[in-house]
Amino acid sequence: MNELLAKVLEAHGGIERWSELTVVQATVVSGGDLFTIKGAPQDPAPREMTVWLHEEHASVLPFGAPDQKTDFTAGRVSIEKLEGRVVAERDEPRTSFAGHGLDTPWDPLDRAYFNGYALWTYLTTPFLLAMPGFTVTDIEPCREGDELWRGLRATFPQEIASHSTHQDFYFGPDHLLRRHDYHVDVAGGFAAAQYVYDTVEADGIFLPTKRRAFRRDSDGRPIPNQVMVSIDISNVRFS
Secondary structure, eight states: OOHHHHHHHHHTTOHHHHHTOOEEEEEEEEEOHHHHHTTOOOOOOOEEEEEETTTTEEEEESSSSTTEEEEEETTEEEEEETTSOEEEEEESGGGGGTTOOTTOOOOHHHHHHHHHHHHHHHHHTTGGGGSTTOEEEEEEEEEETTEEEEEEEEEOOTTSOSSOSEEEEEEOTTSOEEEEEEEEGGGTTEEEEEEEEEEEEETTEEEEEEEEEEEEOTTSOEEEEEEEEEEEEEEEEEO
16 A cells, blocks of 8 residues: 555544444535536535445435435436435436536536535545555645645546546645645536645544635646635534
């Protein structure tokens, strides 16, 4: 295993503890310019996110109505009533984003797909990097203030849905996640730099509770006044 990745996994709770767990649930409040651009502004109501840790599967409640939730996997996304009736569904949902630009409107299933893969990625980081099919390599560190953050570039396997095939993760001197860079392929491929902070411990796992994703300029620097996505996480429970 990559030397930095091994230290990172240990700092976030350890792979042994992670392997004992199967699901994480959390309260999530999200917002940001991206949803407005997509014609689906996010209200500030808290939602309950459920993510399966060892397979790409996620669900958020409520979605679109108090008695509705989503069900996301890489190959299918659906909106369902709580009793199980399917309201809308789409197989191979990634194909629906072909030709999308940043300002292409999203329908509810597009939004459900984005929410599913993004939150699955965030709530399983950094342990997903040790899953079969992922490869990681060291990259040049970045300096933020007085700290030097070491970096890993991850290549995602084709069967895992996420922002982009190649994503960069930066870690502080304590080996905890500080920043996550990627391109949002389902929204025209714009470059994003996501800063994370307010790390907490939940059931032996350490994870950030605040995320702010900014657009990056042509030099890779975040544009401070363009918060594309904001996520606040609370009440985290692993089981």
